[in-house]
Amino acid sequence: MVELINLSALPVFLLIFVRIAAFFVTLPLFSYATIPTPFKIGFSFFLALIMYATVESPAVPIDQTYLLLLMKEAVVGLLIGLLAYMILSAVQIAGGFIDFQMGFAIANVVDPQTGAQSPLIGQYFYILALMFLLSVNGHxxxxxxxxxxxxxxxxxxxxxxxxNGDEMAQFIIQTFNQMFLIAFQMAIPIVGCLFLVDVALGIIARTVPQLNVFVVGLPLKIFVSFVAILVFLSLYIVLVDNLFETMFAAIRDLMHLSRM
Structure with a gap:
């Protein structure tokens, strides 16, 4: 606190504050629109104050390159938070795959983080993943x-x-592809069960034409989906755990690439 009175310390503190504030703009859980903006700014300020006392950095003069340093800090904070949010979005994408097969794709809910519409099962999985993140002190x-x-x-x-600009772009593309692979792994048990239900309904429609499979099929697929989600819920916890490990490893690798 005493060092901040020195004007030579303010430029470094402002650089730290900009990175942390940009980090909280895109970070999952902390970037929710329901969290008041003054709280985010105040939390970023006091966290930057604590980090300034521990981060060893020489004095930075305010010259023509200082504005570029501020932009660099904002980009670094946004990239790290966006990478974490992008990987966690695999949960919502998996829910979108499941909703499309269940028949819930026509009904969406509003995501409180982005304000956009998201699938029902995807939002359920996403909230479950955030609760698991808090339970293991992932924040x-x-x-x-x-x-x-x-x-x-x-x-x-x-x-x-x-x-390393090309390597960083390639790393972002690979992480984006990995997000879809994780989403496919989370959705394939439910989607596979629903595919078998569709095959069974097709056989019934050919053998028993008097039965209206369009009336019976939708409630049956919803019931099978809920049963499958209940059965595979423990598998989803393991997949979410692997998702967190992937997220932390991706953030670490991105910072190593930025250092090269």
Whole structure:
């Protein structure tokens, strides 16, 4: 607190504050629209104050490159938070696959984080994943990740995009592809069961033409889906655990690429 009175310390503190504030803009759970903006700003300010006392950084002069440093800090914070949100979005994508097979694709709910419509089962899985994240203190690990990012990407240095820009773009594309693979792994048990139900309904429609399968099929698929979700719920907990490990590893690898 005493050091912040020194004007030479304010530029470094402002760089730290910009990265943390940008990190909370896109980070899952902390970026919810239901969380008041003054709380986010105040939490970012006091967290930046704590990190300033522990981050070793030389004095940064306010010159023509300082604005570029501020932009770099905002980009780093947004990238780390966006990467975490992108990987967690695999849960909602998996729910979208399941909803399409269940017949729930026509009914959506409003996601409180983005304000956009999201699938019913996807929102249920997403809330379940966030509760699991809080139960294992994963939000502490996310804050710990932004703290250790200053060791790999100090506030006073620039990101050498001319050396690893292609590798970083390739890494983002691979992470995006991995998100869809995880979503497919989460959705395939339910989608597989519903495919078998469709096959059974097709056989019944051919053998018993008097039975209206369009009336019986939708409630039957919904019932089978709920039973399958109940059976495979423990599998989803394991997949969400692997999803968190993938998210933390992706954030670490991104910071290592930014350091090269």
């Amino acid at each position: 502490y690990l996310l804050i710990d990740g932004i703290f250790y990012s200053y060791q790999l990407i100090p506030p006073e240095t620039f990101i050498p995009l001319q050396n």
